[in-house]
Amino acid sequence: MSAPLLEIRDLHKSFGSVEVLKGVDCTVQAGEVISIIGSSGSGKTTMLRCVNMLEDFEGGSIRIDGEEIGYLTDGGRRRRKPEREIARQRALTGMAFQQFNLFPHMTALENVMLGLTLVKKMPADAARATAEGWLDRVGLLNRKDHRPSKLSGGQLQRVAIARAIAMSPRLMLFDEVTSALDPELVAEVLQVITDLARDGMTMLIVTHEMRFAFDVSNRVIFMNQGRIGEEGDPKTMFANPSTERLAEFLKNSRFS
Amino acid sequence: MGYTLNFSAVWRSFDDLLFGLGLSLLLAVLSIGIGCLIGLVLAFGQTARQPLLRAPAGLYVTVFRNTPLLVLVLISFFTLPQLGLRLSKTNSFVLALSLYSGAYLAEVFRGGLLGVPKGLREAGLAIGLTEGQIRRRIILPIMLRAVLPALGSTFIGLFKDTSLAAAIAVPELTFEARKINVESFRVVETWLVASALYVGTCSILAALLRRVEARLSLAG
Numbered sequence A: 001m002s003a004p005l006l007e008i009r010d011l012h013k014s015f016g017s018v019e020v021l022k023g024v025d026c027t028v029q030a031g032e033v034i035s036i037i038g039s040s041g042s043g044k045t046t047m048l049r050c051v052n053m054l055e056d057f058e059g060g061s062i063r064i065d066g067e068e069i070g071y072l073t074d075g076g077r078r079r080r081k082p083e084r085e086i087a088r089q090r091a092l093t094g095m096a097f098q099q100f101n102l103f104p105h106m107t108a109l110e111n112v113m114l115g116l117t118l119v120k121k122m123p124a125d126a127a128r129a130t131a132e133g134w135l136d137r138v139g140l141l142n143r144k145d146h147r148p149s150k151l152s153g154g155q156l157q158r159v160a161i162a163r164a165i166a167m168s169p170r171l172m173l174f175d176e177v178t179s180a181l182d183p184e185l186v187a188e189v190l191q192v193i194t195d196l197a198r199d200g201m202t203m204l205i206v207t208h209e210m211r212f213a214f215d216v217s218n219r220v221i222f223m224n225q226g227r228i229g230e231e232g233d234p235k236t237m238f239a240n241p242s243t244e245r246l247a248e249f250l251k252n253s254r255f256s
Numbered sequence B: 001m002g003y004t005l006n007f008s009a010v011w012r013s014f015d016d017l018l019f020g021l022g023l024s025l026l027l028a029v030l031s032i033g034i035g036c037l038i039g040l041v042l043a044f045g046q047t048a049r050q051p052l053l054r055a056p057a058g059l060y061v062t063v064f065r066n067t068p069l070l071v072l073v074l075i076s077f078f079t080l081p082q083l084g085l086r087l088s089k090t091n092s093f094v095l096a097l098s099l100y101s102g103a104y105l106a107e108v109f110r111g112g113l114l115g116v117p118k119g120l121r122e123a124g125l126a127i128g129l130t131e132g133q134i135r136r137r138i139i140l141p142i143m144l145r146a147v148l149p150a151l152g153s154t155f156i157g158l159f160k161d162t163s164l165a166a167a168i169a170v171p172e173l174t175f176e177a178r179k180i181n182v183e184s185f186r187v188v189e190t191w192l193v194a195s196a197l198y199v200g201t202c203s204i205l206a207a208l209l210r211r212v213e214a215r216l217s218l219a220g
Ligand SMILES: Nc1ncnc2c1ncn2[C@@H]1O[C@H](COP(=O)(O)OP(=O)(O)OP(=O)(O)O)[C@@H](O)[C@H]1O
Pocket: A015, A020, A038, A039, A040, A041, A042, A043, A044, A045, A046, A047
């Protein structure tokens, strides 16, 4: 077996005195598409945010292509890496958020170009070409000069995904990217993610869309109270949950 | 009874009033320019995560917002030379108004910073931007657009505050008007014209700022 793309070992994370992640282990191979499901507050978002160092964590380690993310240990002491180094490591992963978080003062094209010019140091015309290519891929090239205030929720999320993907991350993180959308706009966003999965992008997808999780992923992780409660291939898990918790969760979920 | 308006004395010295107005504008532009820089640094300081940055910024704002501008002007003009810092009348006034406007503008900017959604910083971090790049390229431009209306009225208020420079005989508009008043005894006429100049200038400033606002609006 090849070296894993992502390796999470015994991840612990607390907010104040409340431990939210209580030892999460997870290994992801290149090309895998993994859905993370679980009830509200089980720690799904927090886990993704740790991988992208949007949250500090107190225990355990996260490696991408063998490189330790966020912290270094010398002489037994664990220290946060310098901010520049963390910024570079964050660019290894792309993230799409529930609230899109597009930069409102920039057009769709400028949103996608910003990281290319500032982080990847691409010359403006190369960045423009790359950004236009990705906007085309998400079907929004004809909206490239629109500000976010002039785009629908589904379009905003597709631009946000293009912005993340354009950085050619090793791994994409999706955190409930359709939860803020009107029902009729969900499909266009899921289609974009499905296309990326087909192209071999490695992805961790937190979602409440069970049908989508079932269709798109090679593996499903069920988070339960800060731990991985159960994991496996979607067919087996959805048909024969081996824990009471998952059975209960699935029973209360929509599967449409 | 009956006071007959006679503007001839004022018109004769009208050039002085215009030069005074020019100096008022210059004082305002310099002080507001420096004040904006001070205000930006303070606003980022006050909203920083490190308490070590927040405390001094907060102290500055408290001190300079709660001292009357006239007192600052007098301190700057009369006490700094005692401490060995010799400034011209004009420079000492610019210093006082800069420090004072820095505190007011800090409050305006701070309000704007608090209104920038947290998610935008995280979206910037997620594509690998550094905190400095996020501040310059994302937070600052969004904040400035949001505070433009408040900024406009603060600028106009600070422009009017330049009239306090008359207290230390800086020859700006109010000082020139008082001179004409004293020399000609045309009290009503002099102050009518001086007020009209202030009102006219402020109206033009307000109109200009509204155009900038419309052009930079995020809704567009
Ligand atoms: N910044 C924070 N400060 C304090 N507690 C937090 C913070 N963020 C999350 N939590 C808590 O951590 C726990 C896990 O939250 P998390 O957002 O990871 O859950 P989730 O599985 O993503 O839930 P949901 O399905 O509702 O999005 C919750 O109890 C939440 O209240």
